[in-house]
Amino acid sequence: MLGGEILILLYLVALFAGFVAPYGYERQDRDRFFHPPTWPRLSGLHLVVPRYEPGNGSFVYHAVTGDSKPIHFFVRGDKYKLFGLITATVHLFGTGDENYPVYLLGTDQFGRDVLSRLLYGSQISLSIGVIGILLSFTFGMMIGGISGYFSGWTDTVIMRLCELIMSIPALYLIISLRATFPPGMSSAQVYAMIIIILSFIGWASMARVIRGMTLSLREQQFVLAARALGQTHLKVIVRHILPNTFSYVIVAATLSVPYYILGEVVLSFLGVGIQEPSASWGNMLTAAQNTEYLRNYPWLLAPGAAIFITVLAFNFLGDGLRDAADTKS
């Protein structure tokens, strides 16, 4: 369950992003565009970062030998809000001196720290996956349960609708749905919009599987018993039938989270999701689409690596859960 441990770490870091990030996500260092990653070195008992000086004209930097500052822990820096409530200025690490910045993953075309933006972006990218899954799977389970339980024309209508949604290639449908929202929304509205769009598409496949399971479950004796005891249809579905599908649902949910994360990434990447200056893994990668940037400043691909690690961890966890839930072997 290495995947689970990585995910716990990622989500913890996302939760405390403001504290772990050395700088604010909007903070621009106008003297240091495309600053290369600074790697701390061990000097005596301290980790030190060298000072970088720009070469003439282009964005090329050289470390100045002998001129360095030690990294301190719990230093004061940019203001941020922990959990969106508590205002704080203490950061996990930093030099506390503006002339000796710690850019572990370099800076982007506006001189913003890539690592800090990556951490702030993880709050959006990681939470969209989980919230999206919760919403669409709850909805999908309810619809699937109703469809399988009542059968007849309810079932036919719902299943045709599912087929309709599933027969459109996902991204084409996502873009059509995106068109129905007005431009110029606030960050929070865009965030909600992405979740709504992704959930609108995601429930269909879940509903189909749950419907199939419900079809066989409703013939079982305990359902008959529940009915005989006078429980309502809704209660039978929610209390008796759906809990039997949980082991499948949990595995499927874990393996589906990556699709939601990638959905946000693609939308933001194409410029129709989270907008600048807010950070998300998708809109950070937009800068890397410029081949000139990409060739000279490859650290702009860092969000891609973060996505890869997250997806890998979810796949690991999902596979592990599947093996655990599979009682046959």
Next chain:
Amino acid sequence: MWSFLFKRLLHMIPLLLGVSLLTFLLMSLAPGDYFTTLSQNPQISPETIAHLKARFHLDQPWYVQYCYWFKSVLQGDFGYSMAYKIPATSLIIGRLWNTFLLSFLALIIAWGIALPLGIWAAVRKDSWIDRGCSLFAFVGLSVPDVLLSLLALWFAASTGWFPVGGAQGALYDFMPPAQQFWDRTHHLILPAIVLAASDLAGIMRRMRSCLLDTLRAEYVTAARARGLGEGLVIYKHALRNAINPILTIFGYSLAGLLSGAFIVENIMAWPGLGRLTMEAFFAKDSYLVVDCVVMATGLLVIGNFIADLLLAWSDPRIRLK
């Protein structure tokens, strides 16, 4: 067999109708249209805009628009692209062909590599080849298309071995046919490989597990007990049964391929349907967006139909149902 195929074919019609209706409804819900930006231009009089709107039936409710659109589609006319100022049919056919080329080549690369590799891994179960393939599959499943496309772009830009974006070189029109063909292929290869790579891992894993399942079956043991050679047992008896479940994921893999193509086209500037959709989306050319979505769905539905055909061909039980 024929009635099965006929039924599947007939099933496609309400589906495409439903898809076009749904996208039309969505586009009608979209705030503003192509003429919203034009109306802010003081040089264009409100009368002209009203006139143009009436010409494209944009002043009517969406279901009336849909009827007009549907009528012209039945006559093979996909309307007029307001943003490109040319008939949408010619625009779409070219882009559709590009997307088809890209997806088809990716399909061949992915399946051509994944099937032999999956079989190889299953036959040599637990060897270092199998382990290597599993690791590769796991990594491959987790690399997002976005990252892979960007890496390919980086590769193309820094080595200069492949052109960066586009479907043809700047001097394409002046080239002799053989060179034109090479130019097109040269532009196509890298996007196709990227697209194939994202699909490859899943198919390979599936092939391996299917073959392993059939190798455990009793008739395989029986075949071995009769003294048949290992090659005959695997390729004649086991593989032919293992291939059926693989064919069922063909349609599924196609859906992933088309969505993947959307990303690859937009990042690597391959002029296909996905890129056209984004361009039409930004220009608020709503009819063109509908056309693109319907076309992409059509591509997927036809692909699924072919998957059914293949399945019916390889598994007689389905034909008889």
